[in-house]
Amino acid sequence: EAGVAQSPRYKIIEKRQSVAFWCNPISGHATLYWYQQILGQGPKLLIQFQNNGVVDDSQLPKDRFSAERLKGVDSTLKIQPAKLEDSAVYLCASSSGQITYEQYFGPGTRLTVT
């Protein structure tokens, strides 16, 4: 079974630039998550999709972050404009359901904002 795919793996941008991350979940997984993991901390949920609908985006900084999951499969997370404090690893995860199902994580995208 193929795992969660993410690209790019690394990205370096200057502040105020924009950046986009892509995620392809495990086939058949209806639930998709984006997490932000700042160095020295655990992952923090940014947004959760169930199929192509948003379930929870309460911790997404909506003034600069946006995410979409068209057709309920792939997802993109965008930051515009980026700030220094956005430097982190952005993790995508997927699961079969929302409650008792294991979340499978991708390798992450390491973003450095200079």
Place this chain on the structure above:
Amino acid sequence: AQSVSQHNHHVILSEAASLELGCNYSYGGTVNLFWYVQYPGQHLQLLLKYFSGDPLVKGIKGFEAEFIKSKFSFNLRKPSVQWSDTAEYFCAVKGNQAGTALIFGKGTTLSVSS
């Protein structure tokens, strides 16, 4: 506020030593509890999980954890660690309802010397 506290930031052990990593959580309502592990250069992966039933749960690679509801704890244990257990370990908690976020602790780095 919902939170997870991991007591140890960095633990250093010799091979064959016993391991116990502390985890306490603050969360109202019924919870699901998890331990995730991230080996060097690899994805986050599930080590074990508790949803209900026997509070002593067994995971992969000889790890186990005990849910003590009265203490809001879910400590991870292994009787004899190996060099290959060197990794970062994350405790996480989630409400038992659809749409609730998985909340991670800050992680504990385990270094095992051979």
